[in-house]
Amino acid sequence: MRSEAFRFVTGESECVSSSCCAPRQWAAMPNNAAVAESPRSWEQLIQAIATRRDRATFVKLFQHFAPRVKTFMLRSGASESAAEEIARQTMLSVWREADSFKPGAAGAAAAWIFTIARNLRIDALRRERRGGATDVASDNNGAEPQVDDRLTRESEVADAQIKHCVREAMAQLSNEQLREIERSFFKDKPESEIAALLGPRLRSLLGHTS
């Protein structure tokens, strides 16, 4: 299994301020040609889409994230065609909803895109269970009442600080534990392992002592 996803986390445990995370995160990411070409963060690119409807910028985001969303969906059990369609739909949503992305959310681009893809997957699975269209392409309107995922963007802790706590918590895990978290996201019930490995650490870092 790959572990490079987490090297930047473990390698930056000295990071003590949320403001220092975003620029260094992308510089340290391997496997990331789009970033190597550009010093701008994904967050800045999303804002460029929101303010200028910049198609060239969208292409950069698409080329980086669409193939990774597809991998996520394939590993989650989606068919080739469903994974492809969710990847496309996710990027369409990035374009259409870019103006709802909070400019202050440093380091939050991947989390935002993750939530978009996650919600599209929930919708697709619901349609399958209903015995309706199994192909996302034939019904991509999200006509079902959606749980408003935006609510989790409003919390008592600034998003950049939450991100920082996540990086700190993950930095404390062994490489094997990090790989376990990556694997667990693609199981039927990933939450037990994720919560066990990260819950207490995150609670502590977030100041949630009870």
Add this chain to the structure above:
Amino acid sequence: MTAQDHPSDIELSAFAAGTLDDARRIAIAAHLRGCARCRTFVRAMEHVGGVVLEGLPPAALAGGSLAAVMARLDSPAHSRR
């Protein structure tokens, strides 16, 4: 709100990962609307999802994938109903 009212870390993690059934998802969403502390935990777990997503190897997209999406950028979100 008392501590017993909060969903467990496991349930909040499942909400973030998108693996809850509809009934539980809606119930937890209702709780989240009124609970900043649980929102923060879910948001943290969504960042974990973002880290995982970011680290995945890219899959090969179908031919014409980018062009197909570019062609739809200016169409209204609900035009395919």
